[in-house]
Amino acid sequence: MSVRLATLILIVFAGSSAMADTIVTATAAVKSAAQGKTTIVDVRSPGEWRQTGIAKGAATVTIHNPNGVKAFVREMTKAVGGDKSKPIALICAAGVRSARALRILAANGFTNLRDISEGMLGSPEAGPGWLKRGLPVTSP
Numbered sequence: 001m002s003v004r005l006a007t008l009i010l011i012v013f014a015g016s017s018a019m020a021d022t023i024v025t026a027t028a029a030v031k032s033a034a035q036g037k038t039t040i041v042d043v044r045s046p047g048e049w050r051q052t053g054i055a056k057g058a059a060t061v062t063i064h065n066p067n068g069v070k071a072f073v074r075e076m077t078k079a080v081g082g083d084k085s086k087p088i089a090l091i092c093a094a095g096v097r098s099a100r101a102l103r104i105l106a107a108n109g110f111t112n113l114r115d116i117s118e119g120m121l122g123s124p125e126a127g128p129g130w131l132k133r134g135l136p137v138t139s140p
Contacts, residue, residue, distance in 0.1 A: 022102060024114040026055075026130045029089040033057055038087040038114070041079055043101045046140070048093060052120055053137035055091060055130055060140060063092070063101050072101075073108045084110045091116040091130065094123040 024032075032038035033055075040058040042049065049060055059079045065071040080086040088110065090098040095117035102113045122129025131137070 022113060022115050023117045023126075024089055025127060026091075026116050026118055026133050026135055029091070029114065029116050030055070030135050032087070032089070038089050039080060040089045040091060040116070041076065042091050042120075043097050044092050044120070048120075049140040052131060054140050055120070056136035056138045058091065063097050063104075069104055073104065076101075076105060076110070084108075085112050087112045087114070089114040089116050092119050093121045094119040094129070095126050 029038060029040055033040050034057075040055050042054045042058045042060050043063040045062055045064050046060075054060055061072065061075045061079050063072055065075065076088075077084065080088060088105075090101050090105075090113065092098040092101070095115065098115045098119065099117065102115050105113055116130070117123070117125075118127035118129045120130045122132050127133075
């Protein structure tokens with residue numbers, strides 16, 4: 001095996017492991033939030049919030065900010081009172097946008113991020129989702 005190939009394999013698997021460390025189940029996130037240890041932030045669109053409701057107690061900061069990524073980061077910073085080390089669990093519909101939001105926020109100095117990768121609606125790979133688990137929701 002060439003050194004290049006071995007290095008590539010290590011990078012791929014190290015990245016996968018690092019991302020796996022950031023994943024949290026909806027059940028674990030709701031428990032942590034109830035204990036005051038984590039802030040859940042829903043990054044979906046306002047239309048989605050109205051359609052399904054939001055996780056009870058969650059902040060809402062859409063990743064679809066019309067003013068772009070910098071505005072999204074500013075809104076997230078406000079949502080945690082300026083403390084970028086505060087534990088945050090991100091949720092979307094099925095884990096794609098929450099994973100993207102996690103990468104954006106990590107690149108902008110947030111240090112304690114988790115991804116509720118099963119999302120509100122669930123996904124075959126990640127789990128049934130917030131709603132199917134019967135976890136509490138509220139109207140936006």
